[in-house]
Amino acid sequence: MRTPPWIVGEVAISGLRVPQVSTRWNQADILGSFKARWGWGRMRYAVEPGLYAVGRPTAASPVLVSANYKVSFDRLRKTLSGLDLWILVLDTKGINVWCAAGKGTFGTEELVGRIAQVGLADVVSGRILILPQLGAPGVAAHEVLERSGFRVVYGPVRAADIPEFLRAGQKATPAMRAVRFGLWDRLILTPVELAGVLKPALILLGILFGLTLVREGFVPFPILLGATAVKAIPFLGAILAGAFFTPLLLPFIPGRAFAWKGWLLGLAWTLLYLQGTNPLWPEGWKTALLYLLLLPPIASFLAMNFTGASTFTSLSGVVKEMKIALPLQIISAGLGILVLILTLGAAL
Amino acid sequence: MRQSYLKNVVTLNLNSDKCIGCGRCLEVCPHDVFVLESGKAELRDREACMECGACARNCSEEAVTVRAGVGCAYAIAIGMLRGTEPHCGE
Ligand code: SF4
Ligand code: SF4
Numbered sequence: 001m002r003t004p005p006w007i008v009g010e011v012a013i014s015g016l017r018v019p020q021v022s023t024r025w026n027q028a029d030i031l032g033s034f035k036a037r038w039g040w041g042r043m044r045y046a047v048e049p050g051l052y053a054v055g056r057p058t059a060a061s062p063v064l065v066s067a068n069y070k071v072s073f074d075r076l077r078k079t080l081s082g083l084d085l086w087i088l089v090l091d092t093k094g095i096n097v098w099c100a101a102g103k104g105t106f107g108t109e110e111l112v113g114r115i116a117q118v119g120l121a122d123v124v125s126g127r128i129l130i131l132p133q134l135g136a137p138g139v140a141a142h143e144v145l146e147r148s149g150f151r152v153v154y155g156p157v158r159a160a161d162i163p164e165f166l167r168a169g170q171k172a173t174p175a176m177r178a179v180r181f182g183l184w185d186r187l188i189l190t191p192v193e194l195a196g197v198l199k200p201a202l203i204l205l206g207i208l209f210g211l212t213l214v215r216e217g218f219v220p221f222p223i224l225l226g227a228t229a230v231k232a233i234p235f236l237g238a239i240l241a242g243a244f245f246t247p248l249l250l251p252f253i254p255g256r257a258f259a260w261k262g263w264l265l266g267l268a269w270t271l272l273y274l275q276g277t278n279p280l281w282p283e284g285w286k287t288a289l290l291y292l293l294l295l296p297p298i299a300s301f302l303a304m305n306f307t308g309a310s311t312f313t314s315l316s317g318v319v320k321e322m323k324i325a326l327p328l329q330i331i332s333a334g335l336g337i338l339v340l341i342l343t344l345g346a347a348l
Numbered sequence: 349m350r351q352s353y354l355k356n357v358v359t360l361n362l363n364s365d366k367c368i369g370c371g372r373c374l375e376v377c378p379h380d381v382f383v384l385e386s387g388k389a390e391l392r393d394r395e396a397c398m399e400c401g402a403c404a405r406n407c408s409e410e411a412v413t414v415r416a417g418v419g420c421a422y423a424i425a426i427g428m429l430r431g432t433e434p435h436c437g438e
Binding site for chain 1: 352353354355357358359372375376377378379380396397398399400401402405406408415416
């Protein structure tokens with residue numbers, strides 16, 4: 001295998017040659033992390049599992065454990081400049097530590113197996129492993145101790161806090177333990193949400209184009225395209241309301257359920273759109289009815305999907321929310337489509 | 349800012365009789381749900397639990413139980429379709 005550019009040397013210890021990683025990013029790392037944010041090739045962005053060195057570690061240096069999702073690994077090594085330590089990378093199939101812990105790939109089995117495979121007990125004299133706290137759902141610390149002799153200490157949630165954590169004698173402050181879900185955390189997740197709706201959005205555009213074609217007949221192509229674009233505006237607005245503005249404004253939208261919050265913003269957008277384009281509304285009531293039935297559930301559904309990315313929604317809560325919201329979304333959208341059919345597309 | 353989700357749905361339970369007060373659950377919980385009171389863990393804010401399962405997995409005494417899983421609409425939908433537990437797909 002070709003040596004990746006972020007491996008900058010080797011550290012020899014007890015007969016092993018451990019690859020040494022850079023604590024700086026090159027252009028490929030920056031581009032890769034950007035692409036991963038948008039969900040391109042996200043699943044294959046992985047680091048070879050095994051033991052790595054940062055700086056010039058010795059047998060007495062601490063050991064950090066990481067998932068092999070390259071974005072997380074890059075973020076970790078970037079915060080470690082000036083430190084000497086080991087990183088044990090587990091095989092989580094290129095998935096981040098939180099999701100991998102939920103699936104169990106960042107788990108007791110893999111950790112115990114990887115410790116034996118790299119011969120960690122011969123490399124370091126200490127018997128302490130520092131795991132990211134978000135890996136705790138997958139790892140039973142007492143079982144790891146029993147089976148490998150290594151004691152697990154859960155480090156901070158965020159990689160950026162690791163130097164501070166090490167300086168403080170491997171003690172995490174309450175702030176380091178708490179997951180945050182601030183404006184920036186939410187904003188940075190929206191590209192993946194938007195990329196996820198790209199395909200259905202294109203299908204929708206195709207349908208709108210078809211409807212326009214049927215209605216306008218064979219007019220010149222640019223006119224056809226223009227008419228389709230105009231028809232797409234209310235739908236694109238609903239998509240943005242659900243997949244972008246709801247995540248962003250989450251704490252400021254009244255209510256608790258994500259589906260409700262998304263529906264509210266979808267409704268707000270629909271009213272705004274109707275107000276702007278359809279001032280003649282007793283006559284335009286069919287259009288108004290169509291959009292009021294069709295657009296808010298789209299936003300609601302997309303907002304509900306954001307529960308997977310949020311850091312405070314429980315499984316029981318999302319199940320409850322879906323059981324109520326999903327049928328309502330389907331009924332509302334179904335009625336909207338019925339209006340569309342009954343008016344032979346004229347309401348659009 | 350502390351954000352809260354639906355009320356009265358959390359499945360978290362703590363059996364104080366089994367607890368030996370090791371403090372592991374405090375260490376792993378990302379939502380600061382537990383406190384240690386006179387040598388025993390107690391639930392400080394049960395509603396904040398997101399059912400990640402870290403506490404139950406790391407309690408050597410099996411004093412904590414919770415129905416753990418990803419609170420993700422997409423995963424639940426796939427689980428419903430396949431008739432299985434919530435599943436992220438691949
Ligand atoms: S991890 Fe278990 S035994 Fe330890 S304090 Fe928490 S509940 Fe008690
Ligand atoms: S399941 Fe997770 S969030 Fe809930 S109490 Fe346990 S560690 Fe905390």
